Amino acid sequence: MTTRTGQCMCGAVSFTAEDVPDTYGACHCEMCRRWTGSALVAVTVPAAGIRWTGEAHIKVLHSSDWAERAWCQRCGSGLYYHVTAEGPMSDNYEIPVGLFDDASGMTLVSEIYIDHKMPGWEIGGDHKRLSRSEILAEFGIPEDGL
Incomplete structure (x- = not known):
């Protein structure tokens, strides 16, 4: 694990x-898919380890009963996905990899909701791929619980 910096497209919001x-x-x-136009490609970062500048932007x-999404109101860049419901995921933020100034050395290890991906959209490589049912089971969420 390391310290990385990043910013939105216009630079109004940056972070360490x-x-x-x-x-x-x-x-x-x-x-x-609707938020990004394709898929959210993100890294899980502890909430306590993120320092934002330009917070006014x-x-x-609150995109669901259990999570929120944030963006730069100046340029529209997606900044994070954060689980707000109590539990282990609420201590983390999902930060889009494309926001980092340098993402070198980072590796894709999983795709979730693979059965909901856009037609023709394939990410190559040998990594974990979980369907909607599999990811809900992993988190102990009943199929009809969403």
């Missing part, structure tokens, strides 16, 4: 993130 792992994942769920949407 500590304890950034060198692995990341992609989510193909409907909300992530951060706009937050």
